[in-house]
Amino acid sequence: MPAAEKGTAFRRTSRTDLNWIFTVQTERVVEKDNTVAVRDRWWQIDKTRFRNSLAGSTVTIHEHLDGTVSIRLWPSCSGPL
Numbered sequence: 001m002p003a004a005e006k007g008t009a010f011r012r013t014s015r016t017d018l019n020w021i022f023t024v025q026t027e028r029v030v031e032k033d034n035t036v037a038v039r040d041r042w043w044q045i046d047k048t049r050f051r052n053s054l055a056g057s058t059v060t061i062h063e064h065l066d067g068t069v070s071i072r073l074w075p076s077c078s079g080p081l
Helices: none
Strands: 023-029 035-038 041-044 058-064 069-073 076-080
Touching (some): 035 058
Antiparallel strands (some): 035 041, 069 076
């Protein structure tokens, strides 16, 4: 059966943060040695501009669609790893 109307049902989005939305997100608490882990992968977190250590802080690990990983402590972001 043909469509009742011409055109598309999709529309453009004005959001610019889709790279952060379309990620596998996992929350973790930073260990005393400033590391976090997901499954069998561990990351060492560098000093931030406002703290030397994030030990005890809850961070969100973002596994992006392109395979890169970012660790985010809002509003700061340590960037891709």
